[in-house]
Amino acid sequence: MKSLLNLLPYVKKYRKKLLLGFIFIILSISFSSMFPLIVGNGIDALRTGVTYSKIIFYSLTAIASTLTGGFFLFLVRQNIIVVSREIENDLRHDFFSHIVNMPKDFFNKNSTGSIMALATNDINAIREFVGPGIMYTIQTFYRTLLTVSIMFYINPFLALVALSPLPFISFIVYKVGRMTHSRSLKVKESFSDLTSKAQENISGIRVVKSYAREAGEIAEFQNISRDYFRKNLSLAKVQSFSFPMMYLLTGVSLVLVIYFGGIEIINNRLTLGNMSTFLIYLGLLTWPMIAFGWIINLTQRAAPSMERLMNIMKLKPEISDNKQTDFNIAAENIEGEVEFKNVSFKYPAGHASVLKNINLKISKGTTLGIIGHTGSGKTTLINLLSRIYDISEGEILIDGIPIKKIPLNTLRESIGVVPQESFLFSTTIEKNISYSKDYLDYDKVIESAKSSSLYKDVCSFPEKFQTVVGERGITLSGGQKQRTSIARAIYKNPKILILDDSLSAVDTHTEEEILNELKQVMRNRTSIIISHRISSIKNANNIIVLSGSVIKEQGTHNELISLGGIYYDIYQKQLLEEEIQES
Amino acid sequence: MAEQKNKSEEQLHKKIDSYLFKRLIAYFKPYSKYIALAVLLTITVSALAAVRPRLTPIAIDEKIANKDVPGLQTIMLILFATLILQGIIQYAMTYLTSWIGQNIIMDLRMKIFEHLQNLHLKFYDNNPAGRLITRVTSDVEVLFDVFSSGLVTAFGDIFTLLWILYFMFTLDWHLALVTLSILPLLIYATIIFRKKIRVSYSRIRLLISRINSYIQEHITGVSIVHLFAKEKRTINEFEEINSEHTKENKRSVFYYAIFFPIVELFLAVSSGLILWYGGGEVIQGAVSLGVLITFIQYSEMFFRPIRDLSEKYNVLQTAMASSERIFSLLDEKPAITDKPDAVRIDKIKGSIEFKNVWFAYNNDDYVLKDISFKINEGEKIAFVGATGSGKTTIINLISKFYQINKGKITVDGIDINDIRQKDLRKNISVVLQDVFLFSGNIEKNITLDNPKITLEDVNNAIDKTGLRPFINSLPDGIHHKVNERGTTFSTGQRQLISFARALAYNPKILILDEATSNIDTATEILIQEAIKKLIEGRTSIVIAHRLSTIQNCDKIIVMRKGEIKEMGSHQELLDKKGLYYKLYELQYKEDIIV
Incomplete structure (x- = not known):
């Protein structure tokens, strides 16, 4: 429950509107509660003999009171429920802004599914608490208070009689609530068994089919299904109890009012009109009883949702600008000289170092090639430069300035990365290419596409650069995706360009073409090329070989070949592979 | 324009809704008797609820007006009786509808699950697991909510309305x-x-x-x-x-x-x-005063259900979305089914032949081109080639996980299209690179809950695969708990467990996709020993990543880009100085680098 206190700042923002809403609740209930009184008076008037005009007066006032009450009820919803929608909007906005700024590591720990569930289901549960939850709470309390007071005012004895089942109702609501709670926990457990089984079966379907175990799997799933069925029925046993019981007890009130009210009438201590008023009020009280259980339910659902949400919201993005940041550094002033000084890195969750004592200098305008096996730390090295992760030890400098001092946006704006996995957004090709800028310069898009050998491909699509990619558009081949991704980085016009194994899906001929183009584009800028293929990096000014978290070899292509080490072996192997491919 | 579009969309919606609704109703059929009972109870409950206000004018006009206290008591007792009766019946009805609903949901869930078991692997390749899990779990759950809180109460509401109408009209x-x-x-x-x-x-x-x-x-x-x-x-x-x-x-x-x-x-x-x-x-x-009061009570009872009905309608909408997803899954036809006249075979002998087989996962993108080879009973065959050359595809085809486009595959000379999938797969054990362990215990992971595999078989398999020392080191032995995907075990241990699984099933044909991941040398030796025992006395097909392990095979098939390039024994192929020779050389280089 405490977690819901975190909503206070959100609620405060709309306090005026909410307060207004509360006032309208009071007004709407006050007016609509007059209705039974008027009807009762009307009935009494009938007994004592009245004129038509009086009857019409009673009818009209009854309608007028409801109309006024209804008008305020409209205002209640337009204030309180609307505010709850606003708060929902704010919560979702804050949540999304928060996660977008979370580092990569966060997304390794939290699945996309769970994040999406938070953004929709959980926030919705909270919304229901803030809106209908609060509205019905106040309505219920005020209505009960008002109705009970009026009943006591008319006839205290009959009011006591009418309310006598109330303690039983409370007791039963409490008891049933507890039993429901424990049983629904069991249902939830069983449901999670069911989900795990389905998940395991579907992920392991290959094994199931290989060993022809379909029947066994079905039998096992049937068992779990049955268990879930039983747990649900055991819950139903209790839940089915609550409504009939509620109706029974309110029904008892009605019967008691008719009986004792009747006796009171016979003894002339009560009028028939009063009794009718009582009967209508009791009818009005049934709803708050039901609403009461519903409010508890809403709160019980909202509290854990809020807790889950807060667990994420309270995480601080580890990588962000701070006191050290020098905001005077602008992207235009960055030259592009990169230096790694004794850099070591461990992943937050891992024990082993991924990089150890890396010392490296890339002068402005030169190209660095990186080669090494999968898992040798190549991608990590460049992730550290863009501060996707922060180094554990040592220092990385750009133009002699530690990167932690450079504003994060400035740093990332000056680096153009073509990641290993070419992720494109499901929008047009031109929007993907111009992603780095908020405006679209068509000439530049074409230029970038030409530089990455993508232009011809795009021209073959019917809608050219307006072609939508992804699920709702056309599916690009791996090579086309990579080249689009390269064009996107070129469009950014960065001081430092990084290709992380970004030519793997294009053939050697295209690779050469792109590399030649890039040479033009990257004149006077710094490039880092990671590759498995010697051909991509052999012309680099400097090449490093990463192996076992350290730089094993360093030098130009020719130097490394004459060294006769790992680089040489890889080179030989690739020559042989080429030969096999061509044979 | 937009209005018109909305209209036609709405009509389309209505059509789909009524179609889905008809299909849903089919699942209600087995419970029609209980549903009839539930409806009967609903009618009774709503009648009892409506009859109470009907007694009010009697109490007021006859008893109270005439100061008849004993009469009033009688009325009160009758009212109590109806109340209690209504409570009991309502309880029974609510429970009964839950029972019906849960049954229908269970049936539907089982149907979806069974259907999933029969779907071909290609379907699983194209549909993310998360989506399929949702179909089996939450989508079905939504339907229950609709049934219990939507449909049944809606029925109740409608009957209440009808009863009130009846009483109002008979009264005045x-x-x-x-x-x-x-x-x-x-x-x-x-x-x-x-x-x-x-x-x-x-x-x-x-x-x-x-x-x-x-x-x-x-x-x-x-x-x-x-x-x-x-x-x-x-x-x-x-x-x-x-x-x-x-x-x-x-x-x-x-x-x-x-x-x-x-x-x-x-x-x-x-x-x-x-x-x-x-x-x-x-x-x-x-008109008497009592009747007047009764009418006021009735009008209250009359209008609320109408308001509620409009809300139920929205619940129904979400249910339609779920059932649409469920039925579109159920409509997915299994691409690979047994022929009605398929041969029943218990034990196969184990010869395999591919005759001019062509296969593509998508359209005309052939991954296997005109593949022909024959493996005799008890022979050991190895496939070698670069990644993407088609080795894994071949083993997928032997188990008939995918349907070939052209050509023929036979086992014991019978076209595999004429053999029941179950019989075929029963005789083939496939050990994949990526070992999948189920949660449960080690024994379960070896038997996969097949009652035909005895404890003796399990122990035997454990001994033969060299898994024994590891099992003995565990406090609970073969009952040691395995968590989801067996993440607490090392890659090597998982590999050995999957060997034991394959061995326990004692297949005539063994297919082994050798693991490429790094395993420590001690385990590596264990695994190599286990493989030797594993392939003894049966037809075995090994996809080799390390050429050192296959030199004793009867036949080695070298693949490249979906075609067979060379075929023969290790020595024959080396002498040929062709592709195999180069691969062998390459492997030698790789070993140095790694």
């Missing part, structure tokens, strides 16, 4: 007509409200799915957002959809805010009319 039909005179207006208001809210809801649903896909896309591509420092723009774009969603929601709030007070107002108008018209009648002595 003039007054009944006056009370109901407001009804056409109410119905009209409800229809308008329903229309508005429906359009609004479908827009909201669309916006929610846009929110979801936006979040999903930008989480998947979060690195790009970070690398390009586009957090702000991303947030702004999201806010656009988010606020549109809020705007649309506010519109629906507005409709509700109007509709609810209007229902209240109609109720009041109706009571006012009763008071006005009935009051006149009372003065003239045509």
Whole structure:
């Protein structure tokens, strides 16, 4: 429950509107509660003999009171429920802004599914608490208070009689609530068994089919299904109890009012009109009883949702600008000289170092090639430069300035990365290419596409650069995706360009073409090329070989070949592979 | 224009809804008797609920007016009796409907699960696991909610309305007509409200799915957002959809805010009319006061269910979305099915032949081109070649996980299309690179709960695969707990468990996809020993990544780009100095680098 206190700042923002809403609740209930009184008076008037005009007066006032009450009820919803929608909007906005700024590591720990569930289901549960939850709470309390007071005012004895089942109702609501709670926990457990089984079966379907175990799997799933069925029925046993019981007890009130009210009438201590008023009020009280259980339910659902949400919201993005940041550094002033000084890195969750004592200098305008096996730390090295992760030890400098001092946006704006996995957004090709800028310069898009050998491909699509990619558009081949991704980085016009194994899906001929183009584009800028293929990096000014978290070899292509080490072996192997491919 | 589009969309919706509804009803059939009983109970409950106000005028006009206390007591007792009876029946009815609902849900869930077991692997390649799990779990759950809280209460409401109508008209039909005179207006208001809210809801649903896909896309591509420092723009774009969603929601709030007070107002108008018209009648002595009070009670009972019915309608809408997804899954035809006249084979001997086999996962993109080879009973064959050369595809085809495009595959000389999949797979054990362990214990992972595999078989398999020392080191032995996917075991240990599994099934044909991942040398030796035992006395096919392990094979098949390039024994192929020779050389180089 405490977690819901975190909503206070959100609620405060709309306090005026909410307060207004509360006032309208009071007004709407006050007016609509007059209705039974008027009807009762009307009935009494009938007994004592009245004129038509009086009857019409009673009818009209009854309608007028409801109309006024209804008008305020409209205002209640337009204030309180609307505010709850606003708060929902704010919560979702804050949540999304928060996660977008979370580092990569966060997304390794939290699945996309769970994040999406938070953004929709959980926030919705909270919304229901803030809106209908609060509205019905106040309505219920005020209505009960008002109705009970009026009943006591008319006839205290009959009011006591009418309310006598109330303690039983409370007791039963409490008891049933507890039993429901424990049983629904069991249902939830069983449901999670069911989900795990389905998940395991579907992920392991290959094994199931290989060993022809379909029947066994079905039998096992049937068992779990049955268990879930039983747990649900055991819950139903209790839940089915609550409504009939509620109706029974309110029904008892009605019967008691008719009986004792009747006796009171016979003894002339009560009028028939009063009794009718009582009967209508009791009818009005049934709803708050039901609403009461519903409010508890809403709160019980909202509290854990809020807790889950807060667990994420309270995480601080580890990588962000701070006191050290020098905001005077602008992207235009960055030259592009990169230096790694004794850099070591461990992943937050891992024990082993991924990089150890890396010392490296890339002068402005030169190209660095990186080669090494999968898992040798190549991608990590460049992730550290863009501060996707922060180094554990040592220092990385750009133009002699530690990167932690450079504003994060400035740093990332000056680096153009073509990641290993070419992720494109499901929008047009031109929007993907111009992603780095908020405006679209068509000439530049074409230029970038030409530089990455993508232009011809795009021209073959019917809608050219307006072609939508992804699920709702056309599916690009791996090579086309990579080249689009390269064009996107070129469009950014960065001081430092990084290709992380970004030519793997294009053939050697295209690779050469792109590399030649890039040479033009990257004149006077710094490039880092990671590759498995010697051909991509052999012309680099400097090449490093990463192996076992350290730089094993360093030098130009020719130097490394004459060294006769790992680089040489890889080179030989690739020559042989080429030969096999061509044979 | 837009209006017209909405209209045709609505008609389409209606068509789909009624189609889905018909299909859903089929699942109710087995329980028709119980459903009939539930309906009967519902009718009784609603009758009892409606009969109580009917007793009010008797109490007021006859007993109270005549100061008849014992008579009043009798009425009270009758009222109590109806109350208790109503409580009991209502309880029984609620429980019964839960029972029916749960049964139907279980049936449907089992049907989906069974259907999934029969679907071909290609289907699983194309559909993310998460989506399929949702079908089996939450989509089915939504249907239950609709059934129990939607349909049944809606039935109850309708019956209550009918009973009230009956009592009102028998009590005083003039007054009944006056009370109901407001009804056409109410119905009209409800229809308008329903229309508005429906359009609004479908827009909201669309916006929610846009929110979801936006979040999903930008989480998947979060690195790009970070690398390009586009957090702000991303947030702004999201806010656009988010606020549109809020705007649309506010519109629906507005409709509700109007509709609810209007229902209240109609109720009041109706009571006012009763008071006005009935009051006149009372003065003239045509209607008693008790009847008047009863009518006011009835009008209260009458209008609320009508309001509630309009809400039930929305619940039904979400259910339709779920059932649409469920049925489209159930409509997915298994691409690989047994022929009705398929041969039943218990034990196969184990010869395999591929005759001019062509295969493509997609369209004309052939991954196997004109493959022919023969493996005799008990022979050991190895496939070698670069990744993507088609080795794994061949083993997928032997187990008939995919249907070939051209050519023929035979086992013991019988076309595998004529053998029941079950019989075929029973005789083939496949050990994959990526070992999949189920949660449970080690024994279960070896037997896969097959009752035909005895404890002796299990122990035997454990001994032969050299798994024994490891099992002995565990406190619970073969009953040691395995968690999801067996993540607490090392790769080597998982590999050995999967060997034991394959061995326990004692297949005639063994297919082994050698693991490429790094395993420590000690385990590696264990595994190599185990493989030797594993392939003894059966036809075995090994996909080799290390050429050192296959030199003793009867035949080695070298593949490249979906074609067989060379075939022969190790020595023959080396002498040929062709592709195999080069691969062998390459492997030698690789060993140095690693």
